[in-house]
Amino acid sequence: ETGVTQTPRHLVMGMTNKKSLKCEQHLGHNAMYWYKQSAKKPLELMFVYSLEERVENNSVPSRFSPECPNSSHLFLHLHTLQPEDSALYLCASSQGPGDIEQYFGPGTRLTVT
């Protein structure tokens, strides 16, 4: 247990569906991140939030829409995804943006059919 939880752990959705991924951290951190991990590829940073403000959008398509209502919760809203968006989506948190240690959640395994 790293103090970062993600739900759901597995998600299968069609290309016309709308779904949301949820992340919650219980560590009192101020920065939260979304990463995408595809098979045999490096983790790709998608979004960074610091104190609920987005500080990084790493050229992510608009079909991915993040939301950070408070420093403990982070959402990733998904709509009209493509099959190539199938991946493991990892949430992480740290004390501040770019701090030495990031704590990762277990991820959501997303399959787009």
Add this chain to the structure above:
Amino acid sequence: GQNIDQPTEMTATEGAIVQINCTYQTSGFNGLFWYQQHAGEAPTFLSYNVLDGLEEKGRFSSFLSRSKGYSYLLLKELQMKDSASYLCAVRALSGGYNKLIFGAGTRLAVHP
């Protein structure tokens, strides 16, 4: 650009020593991390090097040479539970704050 290279797969025998290498080319270098990731689980922090030299933590050690853009993770007295992916990540200053740039990971299989 930013580039991090590490071997895709390695195998080793229980009880042995294995060294996983990582080379990088990044601007704004501000430290190097190693993470361990078991299949289906979250990456977990193993080590952090910001200065040249060797950092030892139990059975795991990590080395950094900034001039060569090179690091390695050394695992001693291998155990079956060490079978996992090992991710090399560089912390780089970009856009006013530090971000982590990951390599693709090295999948280590430990055999009896």
